[in-house]
Amino acid sequence: MYGRSGAENNMKSIAEFREDTRDWLEANCPQEMRNLSFHWEDAHLVYSKPEAGVWLEKMAEKGWVAPTWPREFGGGGLDSEHAQVLSEEMKRIKATAPSSGMGLTMIGPTLLEFGSEEQKQRHIPKICDGSVRWCQGYSEPGAGSDLAALQTKAVIEGDEFVINGQKIWTSGAQYADWMFALVRTDAEANKHEGISFVLFDMNQPGVTIKPIKLISGSSPFCETFLDNVKARRDDLVGEMNKGWSIGKRLLQYERSGIGGLAGASKKKDKKVPKNELAVLAKKYSGEDDGLIAEKSRRDQVLVHSMRERAFQLTARRVSQENSSGKTPGPTTSIFKLVGANLARDFTEIKSDLMGIKGIGWEGDGFSEREIESTRSWLNTRAVTIYGGTNEVQMNIIAKRVLGLPD
Numbered sequence: 001m002y003g004r005s006g007a008e009n010n011m012k013s014i015a016e017f018r019e020d021t022r023d024w025l026e027a028n029c030p031q032e033m034r035n036l037s038f039h040w041e042d043a044h045l046v047y048s049k050p051e052a053g054v055w056l057e058k059m060a061e062k063g064w065v066a067p068t069w070p071r072e073f074g075g076g077g078l079d080s081e082h083a084q085v086l087s088e089e090m091k092r093i094k095a096t097a098p099s100s101g102m103g104l105t106m107i108g109p110t111l112l113e114f115g116s117e118e119q120k121q122r123h124i125p126k127i128c129d130g131s132v133r134w135c136q137g138y139s140e141p142g143a144g145s146d147l148a149a150l151q152t153k154a155v156i157e158g159d160e161f162v163i164n165g166q167k168i169w170t171s172g173a174q175y176a177d178w179m180f181a182l183v184r185t186d187a188e189a190n191k192h193e194g195i196s197f198v199l200f201d202m203n204q205p206g207v208t209i210k211p212i213k214l215i216s217g218s219s220p221f222c223e224t225f226l227d228n229v230k231a232r233r234d235d236l237v238g239e240m241n242k243g244w245s246i247g248k249r250l251l252q253y254e255r256s257g258i259g260g261l262a263g264a265s266k267k268k269d270k271k272v273p274k275n276e277l278a279v280l281a282k283k284y285s286g287e288d289d290g291l292i293a294e295k296s297r298r299d300q301v302l303v304h305s306m307r308e309r310a311f312q313l314t315a316r317r318v319s320q321e322n323s324s325g326k327t328p329g330p331t332t333s334i335f336k337l338v339g340a341n342l343a344r345d346f347t348e349i350k351s352d353l354m355g356i357k358g359i360g361w362e363g364d365g366f367s368e369r370e371i372e373s374t375r376s377w378l379n380t381r382a383v384t385i386y387g388g389t390n391e392v393q394m395n396i397i398a399k400r401v402l403g404l405p406d
Contacts (some may be wrong), residue, residue, distance in 0.1 A: 003218075009082055017082055021089045023224040028058045035094045041220040041379075043100055044175050052096075059098035061130040066104060069112065073120055074128030075279035101172065103134040107180045107199075110250045114197075114238050123199070135202070137167040137181030137224065138247070144169075145392050148244065152226065154183040154198060161185075161198055161231040166223065169386065173209045173222040176202050180249045186241055197243030197386045200231035215378055252332045254387045277301045277346070280353045297353065304349055308342055315339075331401055337393040340383045347387070 009017060010055045030337055032051035046052060052372040059065050062076065067083045069075025078086065090097075108127045111120055126132040143149040152165025163183055173179070179202055186194030202209075206227040211219035278292060278301050292301065315335060351358030360366030360374055384390050398404045 003259050009076070009078060012082075014081060016090065018085050021086055022092070025089055025093055025095060027053075029093060029095045030055055033096045033098075040405075041218045044172070046096065047099070052098075053097070056098045056130045063128070064128060066108065066128050069108070069124070069128065069175055073112075073124035073275060075124075085160065090270040091144045099130040101133055102136055102180075103132065106136065106250050106254050107134050109253045110180075110246065111237065113249065114246050116234075118234065119199075119237065133172070133175055135170050135173045135176035135179050135224075137170060137179045137183075139169045140166060141168055145389050147247075148195065150182055150184060150195070152181070152183050153187065154185050154196065154231065156185075156233070159233050161200075161233065161236070163200065163226050163229040163231060164199070166224050168221075168227050169212075170209075170218055170222045170224040173202070173224050173387075174211055174219075178202055180237075180250070181225075182243055183241075189241060193245050195244045195247070196240055196242050197246045199235040199237065200229060204230060206230075221334045226381055251388060263364045275301065275305055277304065277349055277353065280350060284354050284357065295348075300349060300352075304342075304345060308346070309337075311338055311342055333388070333393040333396040334401065337397070340380075340387075342381050344380040347373070347380045351377045 012020070032049065032053040033055045036046060038046050039218040046085065047056075060074065063069075063071060063074060064076050064086060066074070066080045067076035067086055068080065069077070076083070078084075081302055104127060109123060111123055115123070123132070123333065128136070137152070138147060138150075140150050140152060142151065150165075152163065152167065153162045154161040156162075161183070163181075165183070167179075168183065170179075178199060180199050182195055183198055185196040188194070206229040208225040208227070210223040210225075212221045212223060213219045214221070237243070281292040281294075281297045281301055285297050292298040317333075318331070354370060354373060357366060357370045357375055358377075360370045362371065388396070
């Protein structure tokens, strides 16, 4: 079913593996899947193209959709060093990832850590071949930052859970095949107890999805209503009423991605890229002898660039330290907090440098890039909220990283 085994690839020298990988990518990555730039909200449009299906199939055959996951579940079985080479070679030809989403970044790693053997055999291969898409059932109208206040209930009836309640801000629910969710299975227990982690099929009666249109014009988030929705008893992950710890671990995987750790092991191109903010500052504020004309603008760009570079180097170091297979810990909250703020600050500075052109919404007076800048500025507000708000991250850092008392 799958190509060369991970063990065989890992036995190759790095130079040999790089050469083989480079040749294979050049021969198999469609030109239409290179040099693409898109926001995650529009990923479903990119991955619905025929060329994307061809690319996914070829990468899945190699096990390279999830290159470090075990071969027996459809992964590539690569060690971190060989996986880094693959990442670098994909970046070299500007290849788009063959698949994306919560299956790869959240529920997949969580099932590999906590799932039963049967759950891994049933769910992981479908993530690796891209045939099943997942969404997250965490937040509720009265349980966002205080997630443990969730009220969606699940009761056992025979061999099934029957689930009733509402989830909100469910990213990509309208495209998802399955949901992983936190549900309350013991209403009498303490708030953080009596919560279970379950999986269920979204394509069944009782699941109602209502997309939420945002100010940016897109609808990546949804309200999801669950009325007598069924989940198999054997799709309970971990123990009954002990789902809170599993749910928190999944959030650490999520935060490691939002904070930039997921791609931190990638080496920078030897060719130094242009500083986008510096280019914009020169275009909109002018330049003097090759420098940004206004000193205040120059300082603004310089400070942000130094902070961003320091963050990238720190993330890379931590990622390399964790390459032995260590799972994410509470320190991911630091990267989520800093990474989200850097993303927000970048779009703020970008809009500020453009002046009035940086707040365009529509019309002939603004270029496509200027309009996109406005939408990006609005969207990065959400980055400081989803995956846990900045305030929640600071609380976690204080308690779990610094060890401060409550």
